[in-house]
Amino acid sequence: MANRTLETTCCVVGGGPAGVMLGYLLARAGVAVTVLEKHQDFNRDFRGDTVHPSTLELMYELGILGDFLKVPHQELTSAGGIFGDFPFTAAITTSLPTHCKFIALMPQWDFLNFLSDKAKEFPSFHLRMKHEAIDLISDNGRIQGVVANSPDGPVEIRADLTVGCDGRHSRTRAAAGFEVREYGVPIDALWFRIRRASNDPENLLGNVNYGRVLIMIPRGDYFQVGLVIRKDSFEEVKQRGLEEFRNTLCRSAPYLGDRVEEIRDWDQVRLLSVQINRLRQWHRPGLLCIGDAAHAMSPVFGVGINLAIQDAVATANLLAGPLRQGRVTEEMLARIQRRREFPTHVTQFLQVMAHKGLQTVFRNPGPAKAPWPFKTVVSIPGIQRVIARVIGVGVLPEHIRDARNKPACDAKLIKKIAVGAGLALAGAVIAGRLIRSFRKPA
Numbered sequence: 193m194a195n196r197t198l199e200t201t202c203c204v205v206g207g208g209p210a211g212v213m214l215g216y217l218l219a220r221a222g223v224a225v226t227v228l229e230k231h232q233d234f235n236r237d238f239r240g241d242t243v244h245p246s247t248l249e250l251m252y253e254l255g256i257l258g259d260f261l262k263v264p265h266q267e268l269t270s271a272g273g274i275f276g277d278f279p280f281t282a283a284i285t286t287s288l289p290t291h292c293k294f295i296a297l298m299p300q301w302d303f304l305n306f307l308s309d310k311a312k313e314f315p316s317f318h319l320r321m322k323h324e325a326i327d328l329i330s331d332n333g334r335i336q337g338v339v340a341n342s343p344d345g346p347v348e349i350r351a352d353l354t355v356g357c358d359g360r361h362s363r364t365r366a367a368a369g370f371e372v373r374e375y376g377v378p379i380d381a382l383w384f385r386i387r388r389a390s391n392d393p394e395n396l397l398g399n400v401n402y403g404r405v406l407i408m409i410p411r412g413d414y415f416q417v418g419l420v421i422r423k424d425s426f427e428e429v430k431q432r433g434l435e436e437f438r439n440t441l442c443r444s445a446p447y448l449g450d451r452v453e454e455i456r457d458w459d460q461v462r463l464l465s466v467q468i469n470r471l472r473q474w475h476r477p478g479l480l481c482i483g484d485a486a487h488a489m490s491p492v493f494g495v496g497i498n499l500a501i502q503d504a505v506a507t508a509n510l511l512a513g514p515l516r517q518g519r520v521t522e523e524m525l526a527r528i529q530r531r532r533e534f535p536t537h538v539t540q541f542l543q544v545m546a547h548k549g550l551q552t553v554f555r556n557p558g559p560a561k562a563p564w565p566f567k568t569v570v571s572i573p574g575i576q577r578v579i580a581r582v583i584g585v586g587v588l589p590e591h592i593r594d595a596r597n598k599p600a601c602d603a604k605l606i607k608k609i610a611v612g613a614g615l616a617l618a619g620a621v622i623a624g625r626l627i628r629s630f631r632k633p634a
């Protein structure tokens with residue numbers, strides 16, 4: 193039984209990228225919003241630290257990009273790797289139609305602290321740390337808020353709309369009884385750090401060899417390293433021992449040399465159980481799920497944060513006005529699902545395809561040889577820019593609806609559409625004249 197009741201217009205469960213962004217945007221639009229986060233701070237390692245060009249573009253539209261870029265970060269402009277003995281470049285971001293032509297690498301807690309500090313400038317924003325939603329409040333089939341555990345005991349937060357942004361293990365979606373569709377995933381990932389040396393590569397690097405895929409993300413003076421392993425095989429890896437683990441790293445990325453000795457304890461290695469799933473329906477009256485709570489993403493292509501933020505923007509664009517006027521309908525919630533389902537499906541499809549590719553790597557424990565289709569694809573002129581666009585900007589990117597600064601990509605798109613329409617019109621006129629001239633009686 194709750195000993196207190198709080199009231200708000202929108203209760204956001206979860207202070208990850210989706211929840212904090214949604215809280216910020218709604219507060220900016222004058223909606224009373226309470227964001228609940230179960231932890232006492234945002235400090236968690238290896239949660240995904242990539243801020244993509246599309247998210248940076250949103251910051252530009254919001255007029256906070258300059259401040260954001262003052263927060264320490266690294267800028268990644270290309271990604272590639274070595275497949276066996278074949279070096280390749282997979283993506284180059286320098287010609288993206290966005291203001292920032294790079295992926296910013298920033299610890300996620302810095303990103304969330306920045307965004308929540310900006311949100312706190314609006315009086316209608318309330319962030320409640322150490323508040324864990326444990327149940328939904330339901331009245332006649334409509335969700336009216338949540339019950340949360342807080343440092344002062346259980347509390348009821350009553351709201352016109354509750355948004356579940358509580359990630360892949362979402363309690364909100366479980367309490368709502370939403371149906372989850374799982375897409376089998378053959379991989380898990382192990383994350384750890386290794387010191388960088390001055391002559392190490394500057395850009396993101398995937399090393400494919402000896403049945404392993406090792407991802408090296410340069411982070412200032414260290415690499416964030418991800419070793420892709422077969423699903424549920426971490427115990428097996430541990431049983432083979434740390435010596436064998438270090439040998440694996442050395443074989444996959446020989447330039448690490450004796451730096452692999454830095455891994456002295458399994459406590460330094462964090463397991464990410466990779467999932468891909470999504471809800472059949474993201475909403476019911478009074479409740480919407482977005483971000484990983486609606487569709488858990490694999491870390492492949494590092495796009496989960498991006499999608500979560502895009503969901504938040506679409507939600508704020510469509511619901512800020514109706515929330516202010518107290519007239520949010522279930523049809524509006526369904527519109528958000530319809531809008532965001534397509535980018536989610538496409539991205540998850542690409543991730544499933546990438547997982548299939550990774551499975552073939554596991555099958556060959558010897559020296560790897562890049563297959564010819566792979567070599568052909570990465571040699572197509574301009575392919576690196578196309579891949580960069582898919583990863584850096586994504587499918588159907590969202591924009592801040594009331595953006596004071598018009599986004600660069602929209603301006604370019606409108607120009608292209610205008611030129612295309614002009615050419616089509618001119619073509620139609622010429623064709624019409626030709627046809628008429630043929631029809632003219634001799």
Ligand SMILES: Cc1cc2nc3c(=O)[nH]c(=O)nc-3n(C[C@H](O)[C@H](O)[C@H](O)COP(=O)(O)OP(=O)(O)OC[C@H]3O[C@@H](n4cnc5c(N)ncnc54)[C@H](O)[C@@H]3O)c2cc1C
Binds near residue numbers: 206482
């Ligand atoms: C190890 C790892 C590496 C990844 N690497 C990348 C990457 O490099 N780039 C990338 O784009 N994506 C990456 N991803 C995916 C990415 O982290 C997610 O897709 C993204 O964070 C989803 O954002 P979200 O806000 O929906 O959920 P989350 O980031 O999961 O945030 C959910 C929040 O809700 C809080 N919460 C949970 N339950 C409750 C509750 N009951 N009450 C209150 N609060 C609650 C949690 O504490 C958390 O803060 C990675 C994921 C993992 C696990």
